[in-house]
Amino acid sequence: MTAGRGRPGGVRVALAAVGAAVMGYGGWLLAREIEWTPAVLLSVAAWLVTGPPAHDLLLAPLVAVTGVLVARLLPRPWRTMVVVGLFATGTLLLVGTPLLTRPSAAPPNPGLDDRDYLPGLLAYLGAVWVLLFAVTAGVALRRRRRARRSAQNGS
Amino acid sequence: MTERGEVTGRPHLRLPREEDFRAEGHDVRVAARLGVLLGVAFGLCFVTGVLSHVAQHGSWWPTRPVNLYRVTQGVHVLSGIAAVPLLLAKLWSVYPRLFVRPALRSVGHALERASLFVLIGAAFFQLATGMFNSAQSYPWLFRFVPTHYAVAWVAVGALLVHVAVKLPKIRDGLRRQVGRPAPGVSGLSRRGLLSASGFAALAAVVATAGATVPWLYRVSPLSWRASRGPQGLPINRSATAAGVARVGADWRLAVEWPGGRRELSRDQLAALPQHTVRLPIACVEGWSASAVWTGVVVADLLAAVGAPTGRVRVESLEAVGTYRESLLLPDHVQDRLTLLALGLNGEELSLDHGYPCRIIAATRPGVLQTKWVAVLRVLP
Numbered sequence: 001m002t003a004g005r006g007r008p009g010g011v012r013v014a015l016a017a018v019g020a021a022v023m024g025y026g027g028w029l030l031a032r033e034i035e036w037t038p039a040v041l042l043s044v045a046a047w048l049v050t051g052p053p054a055h056d057l058l059l060a061p062l063v064a065v066t067g068v069l070v071a072r073l074l075p076r077p078w079r080t081m082v083v084v085g086l087f088a089t090g091t092l093l094l095v096g097t098p099l100l101t102r103p104s105a106a107p108p109n110p111g112l113d114d115r116d117y118l119p120g121l122l123a124y125l126g127a128v129w130v131l132l133f134a135v136t137a138g139v140a141l142r143r144r145r146r147a148r149r150s151a152q153n154g155s
Numbered sequence: 156m157t158e159r160g161e162v163t164g165r166p167h168l169r170l171p172r173e174e175d176f177r178a179e180g181h182d183v184r185v186a187a188r189l190g191v192l193l194g195v196a197f198g199l200c201f202v203t204g205v206l207s208h209v210a211q212h213g214s215w216w217p218t219r220p221v222n223l224y225r226v227t228q229g230v231h232v233l234s235g236i237a238a239v240p241l242l243l244a245k246l247w248s249v250y251p252r253l254f255v256r257p258a259l260r261s262v263g264h265a266l267e268r269a270s271l272f273v274l275i276g277a278a279f280f281q282l283a284t285g286m287f288n289s290a291q292s293y294p295w296l297f298r299f300v301p302t303h304y305a306v307a308w309v310a311v312g313a314l315l316v317h318v319a320v321k322l323p324k325i326r327d328g329l330r331r332q333v334g335r336p337a338p339g340v341s342g343l344s345r346r347g348l349l350s351a352s353g354f355a356a357l358a359a360v361v362a363t364a365g366a367t368v369p370w371l372y373r374v375s376p377l378s379w380r381a382s383r384g385p386q387g388l389p390i391n392r393s394a395t396a397a398g399v400a401r402v403g404a405d406w407r408l409a410v411e412w413p414g415g416r417r418e419l420s421r422d423q424l425a426a427l428p429q430h431t432v433r434l435p436i437a438c439v440e441g442w443s444a445s446a447v448w449t450g451v452v453v454a455d456l457l458a459a460v461g462a463p464t465g466r467v468r469v470e471s472l473e474a475v476g477t478y479r480e481s482l483l484l485p486d487h488v489q490d491r492l493t494l495l496a497l498g499l500n501g502e503e504l505s506l507d508h509g510y511p512c513r514i515i516a517a518t519r520p521g522v523l524q525t526k527w528v529a530v531l532r533v534l535p
Contacts, residue, residue, distance in 0.1 A: 026312055033302055044296075084354060095359050106396070109396075121376045
């Protein structure tokens, strides 16, 4: 299992062996834990196997296309701001999805998970974008001043 | 994060090739650095997860510091949250490698790619199920705790294999400076992608940390500890959900030990010396909150009825449920901070908080702070 051309050293072989053993232990725990019925296996598989294809076939292409669009439509440094803002927004939406949707939720528990999450999240996202906008505007302003000064010095 | 030349004027669509991705972020220097951060996050998750396993199932767990479990489980959940953007950025940095040709070079290469699939699948599983569990949402047909525990070993094993395979590349990537962006490159620079990942991770941690960090509570919009709750503390399992009704004056606490048994009414418990302590409830779901508890020190109670000390099995009035009973280990039984609590924040314990009495002890996971206690059984 070598990636490079060179022969793997002892450390790498040992690490891979330990890793394989740990992985095997986890697999054994998992096989012992789950009920071997079609419904349960399907449920486990849905959570265990769909992550990589969902990322590779949906999320990553979406990011690539968004990146191309942002690069074509926006000048620097606003381009960077939008990409960073979209990344943070996407992350927060992903992290917020369980709380915002709560499928198959536990019975109501006073004091837990009973906030109205959407308004708070939108306000937080607003604050993130305002912060990014302020920083970017500062950068743009400084660049313009520097450009003007060097133009004056040059003339 | 931009690709130039990816969508050219070709009349037909084709699969992208590795060399189509020209953004600076697709670089071993970025991947190695994100990998180190991700390794730290996953490492913290794994270690604190195993500690949580020991706290719930082990035969020894320390009684101090009082906030031990609050901190380890808070770190567990927050490092998992931080891992979400780090994992996405890491996958983005190496995304072109997905399209490497030939797809499978050798048996070793096939094994490597298979182990990567296991690693990414297990990582997604851990982060997704963990976050849904924190939201007390269970859209699956398996038991969360043992399955999350099993897949943690799969993920860490696959991670070790991955590090073993990539070690030369990791060394190479870390040895080289991130460097300045090349002139004329349109997308996010290498440093830009690293900074963006850090920013997204920070934003996500701050957005959720209020569940366990008291002063962040007002700032965090995604804190699953939503409010203070009745009597100033959230309820994690209501009496209705547990199927427990308020007991009458004829209720008795049974204390049993090999060769003896005593029953005490609630008035008798209240007549014993009362102690007031400030202790947190720290839930496996990563929320925690401190409260002031009043009740009888369990060690005093055992001494008062003439029971020996040792391990104590605590049984609840709850008829069914994974956490209807818990085991108090000897150190916790002898600890002066282990109470059979009758009161909470200056009031009588409400039914949802465990009336007639509940266990509260330092460093124990919330699920082991058994409510509606009916029996204390000293084990031989």
